[in-house]
C-alpha cells in the first residue's frame with residue numbers, strides 16, 4: 001500500500017485538514033509533506049518528475065472519489 005504520509009511528521013493531513021501532497025521524488029518514490037514541512041521537504045530543483053507525480057496523485061484521488 002502506498003505510504004501517503006508526511007515524510008517528516010508522518011501525518012496524513014496538514015494542520016488545516018488538507019491532505020498531504022507530493023513535494024519530491026526520491027529513488028522513484030513519491031515524497032509527501034504536510035503544509036508545515038512542505039518547504040523543508042520540497043525538491044530544490046522544482047523537478048518535472050514532482051509535477052508529474054502531483055498530477056498522478058490527484059488523478060488517483062479523483063478516481064478513488066476522495
Ligand SMILES: [Zn+2]
Pocket residue numbers: 006007008009010011033034035036037
Ligand atoms: Zn509534516
